[in-house]
Amino acid sequence: MKITGAQALVESLRREGVEVIFGFPGGVMLPIYDCLYDCKDIRHILVRHEQGAAHAADGYARATGRVGVCFATSGPGATNLVTGIATAYMDSIPIVAITGQVRTTALGKDSFQEADITGITMPITKHNFLVKNSKDVPEVVAEAFHIARTGRPGPVLIDMPMDVSLGVIDYKPVTNVDIPSYKPNTVGHPLQIKKAAKLIASAERPVIYAGGGVISSGASPELLELSERTNILVTTTLLGKGAFPETHPNSLGMLGMHGTAYANYAVAHCDLLIAIGARFDDRVTGKLDAFAQKAKVIHIDIDPAEIGKTVHVDVPIVGDCKLVLQDLLKYVEPRQPTSWNEQVMKWKAEYPLHYGENGLLPQYVIEKIWEVTNGEAVVATGVGQHQMWAAQFYKCKYPRQFLSSGGLGTMGFGFPAGIGAKVGRPNDIVFVIDGDGSFQMTLQELIVAVENKIAVKVAILNNQYLGMVRQWQELFWNRRYAGVDIAAQPDFVKLAEAYGAVGMRIEKKEQVVDALKKSLEYDDVPVIMDFHIEREENVFPMIPAGQSIEEMMVRRPK
Numbered sequence: 001m002k003i004t005g006a007q008a009l010v011e012s013l014r015r016e017g018v019e020v021i022f023g024f025p026g027g028v029m030l031p032i033y034d035c036l037y038d039c040k041d042i043r044h045i046l047v048r049h050e051q052g053a054a055h056a057a058d059g060y061a062r063a064t065g066r067v068g069v070c071f072a073t074s075g076p077g078a079t080n081l082v083t084g085i086a087t088a089y090m091d092s093i094p095i096v097a098i099t100g101q102v103r104t105t106a107l108g109k110d111s112f113q114e115a116d117i118t119g120i121t122m123p124i125t126k127h128n129f130l131v132k133n134s135k136d137v138p139e140v141v142a143e144a145f146h147i148a149r150t151g152r153p154g155p156v157l158i159d160m161p162m163d164v165s166l167g168v169i170d171y172k173p174v175t176n177v178d179i180p181s182y183k184p185n186t187v188g189h190p191l192q193i194k195k196a197a198k199l200i201a202s203a204e205r206p207v208i209y210a211g212g213g214v215i216s217s218g219a220s221p222e223l224l225e226l227s228e229r230t231n232i233l234v235t236t237t238l239l240g241k242g243a244f245p246e247t248h249p250n251s252l253g254m255l256g257m258h259g260t261a262y263a264n265y266a267v268a269h270c271d272l273l274i275a276i277g278a279r280f281d282d283r284v285t286g287k288l289d290a291f292a293q294k295a296k297v298i299h300i301d302i303d304p305a306e307i308g309k310t311v312h313v314d315v316p317i318v319g320d321c322k323l324v325l326q327d328l329l330k331y332v333e334p335r336q337p338t339s340w341n342e343q344v345m346k347w348k349a350e351y352p353l354h355y356g357e358n359g360l361l362p363q364y365v366i367e368k369i370w371e372v373t374n375g376e377a378v379v380a381t382g383v384g385q386h387q388m389w390a391a392q393f394y395k396c397k398y399p400r401q402f403l404s405s406g407g408l409g410t411m412g413f414g415f416p417a418g419i420g421a422k423v424g425r426p427n428d429i430v431f432v433i434d435g436d437g438s439f440q441m442t443l444q445e446l447i448v449a450v451e452n453k454i455a456v457k458v459a460i461l462n463n464q465y466l467g468m469v470r471q472w473q474e475l476f477w478n479r480r481y482a483g484v485d486i487a488a489q490p491d492f493v494k495l496a497e498a499y500g501a502v503g504m505r506i507e508k509k510e511q512v513v514d515a516l517k518k519s520l521e522y523d524d525v526p527v528i529m530d531f532h533i534e535r536e537e538n539v540f541p542m543i544p545a546g547q548s549i550e551e552m553m554v555r556r557p558k
């Protein structure tokens with residue numbers, strides 16, 4: 001069959017099972033967009049900024065487990081994707097970004113809208129391709145999806161010069177991908193797995209520390225079985241939220257800088273730390289030489305580069321978390337709760353997450369969101385205080401329920417990611433818990449939600465500050481609030497209405513539940529809820545950056 005490179009691209013995407021593309025066109029993308037005109041199987045959602053396309057593809061991928069796809073044109077279109085690609089890279093999220101490029105003959109000549117996007121994204125993609133020949137398109141697409149979704153997942157970029165899109169080829173679908181230099185090791189070494197089982201059997205104070213890798217490998221059922229069989233308590237990272245049900249008695253919630261005091265105490269005092277699909281990020285460890293000092297460490301991870309990167313590991317196991325846990329479960333004996341469990345439960349009772357009574361407080365709003373959604377919503381967040389309150393108070397029951405930019409900490413991620421999630425899971429309630437600052441970074445996508453009837457609910461926790469930065473200034477910079485006051489802001493209710501969305505302002509505690517319930521009544525239009533919260537509420541507990549648990553603040557210092 002004779003078709004163009006552009007047709008081969010779209011046909012290859014169709015064969016990969018792509019159902020939706022988030023994109024924005026431009027000159028060099030015209031051959032490709034022309035094919036979309038005829039392609040009935042793939043929905044194209046026209047964003048209003050390419051950053052929105054990348055985050056929406058990312059949110060779609062996080063929420064569904066499938067590969068998210070975004071399109072952008074050359075030059076500024078491609079560079080506008082960069083933040084979204086870097087966000088996906090830092091959190092190991094599989095997306096395929098396809099950019100148009102100037103003709104191969106014009107490359108390297110500062111041609112109109114030329115940007116070296118493969119060069120620019122080299123350090124923030126798992127792999128990228130500059131396609132030089134139309135006949136390579138089917139293979140490149142197949143390899144891109146294979147690389148994005150296997151091993152440690154991540155973003156892949158395909159740069160398509162205009163003449164590559166226009167060139168005619170004899171198309172044959174690619175059915176098998178074999179990349180000799182890329183063979184991720186998925187099965188853990190049996191000896192290491194036996195060693196791990198032995199350590200678990202002899203440990204007196206074990207703790208499981210689970211990360212996003214558990215979710216991407218689908219290892220939650222195995223993790224649940226391991227914890228229930230051994231009564232080992234589980235703490236998760238921000239990206240690991242939902243890997244283990246946070247409503248389970250064995251859950252310690254999140255650890256790290258804004259984690260629960262009891263999770264951090266448990267890790268500080270454990271004698272065995274079982275890290276599963278987690279990478280010892282500095283927001284988790286704080287001061288490295290004070291982190292889990294008394295513990296032996298088992299580290300299960302698909303990426304050998306993560307082993308020993310920041311902490312010493314006693315039993316490294318390179319492999320897919322699900323397969324490794326399945327093997328480990330063959331050797332792990334049942335274990336009754338011990339005095340260690342009792343000790344941690346005592347901490348749990350002694351230092352619960354808490355907040356005040358007065359005024360409209362963000363934690364209260366999130367607890368009510370949890371209640372009205374029965375803890376079953378998909379939650380996407382921006383970055384800042386609201387993100388940490390959401391992590392603390394929206395207790396996730398399932399994997400793929402909590403979508404948040406952990407590694408890069410990208411403000412503006414939440415809203416477009418929520419749009420992508422709702423497109424992928426139309427029957428689930430999707431809440432975006434956002435900051436007034438974060439929302440303003442990508443709110444142009446509101447029209448996309450309205451146009452496409454994407455009924456996300458946005459709860460803006462509006463403190464009229466870049467709150468997290470203000471909190472740091474309050475605590476560590478002598479309250480010198482420079483560059484954080486964003487009281488000059490649009491009327492979000494009017495803004496929502498201007499876009500054709502539903503807007504509500506909530507100023508009192510008593511209005512919260514009614515507003516949330518009302519928002520659930522709309523299933524074909526986005527709802528923006530502007531919660532005017534106490535301006536100077538802080539996120540606690542907090543371990544200041546780079547410090548140890550000794551420095552943990554559980555409340556505002558006097």
Ligand SMILES: Cc1ncc(C[n+]2csc(CCOP(=O)(O)OP(=O)(O)O)c2C)c(N)n1
Nearest residue numbers: 384385386409411435436437438466467468
């Ligand atoms: C793109 C980007 N720019 C700057 C920052 C630094 N930063 C981290 S949190 C924060 C404040 C966020 O404010 P808002 O979204 O209103 O949330 P709040 O902390 O008030 O809940 C800033 C500026 C960031 N994370 N991302």
